[in-house]
Amino acid sequence: MQFNSDLYWALAEVFPNITVRSLSKMMGKSAGYWSSINAQQQSVGASALVHLLDALECQKILAPEGGARRLQLEQLSVMITQELISRFKAQTGLEPHALSAAKSKVRLDNSGAMPFLMASYY
Known part of the structure; x- marks a missing residue:
């Protein structure tokens, strides 16, 4: 639940x-999805996070390149990617080498790993 809260407030900073x-809707779900998972005290689904990464x-x-908004969006992407990596490791017990390598290549110039690569692991 802590990740849900952190994610919402990080998104609220970028999108007031x-x-x-x-x-x-940004997560590709019905309008009541966020309220429903939080009422049930569940974590946001991996597919919703991947869809959110695409939207971001x-x-x-x-x-604009080099702008504060772009940096905030990049930080959000890294936060979500780290959550997906930790879930992958927790569910499989395997070290996610491919995901870790992709994460280390993320740069501020949009030439890092594409979000759909992460979707192939779930």
């Missing part, structure tokens, strides 16, 4: 007008 409904990548393309 975000609502739980718009966040659910689109926002990064629109953000």
Whole structure:
């Protein structure tokens, strides 16, 4: 549950007008998804996080290079990627070498690992 809260507030810093409904839509889910998982005290699903990463990548393309917004979006992407890596490790017991290598290549110039590569591990 802590990750859910951290994620919401990090997104609220980048998108001041975000609502739980718009966040659910960014995750590719129904408008009530965020409220439902939090009411049930569940973690956000991996597929929703991957969809959110895709949405953030689109926002990064629109953000000016070297700007504060782009840096915030990059930090959000890293936060989500780290969560996906830790879940992968917890579920499989394996060291996610491919994901760790992809994470280390993420740079601020949008030439890092593409989000759909992470989706292939889930």
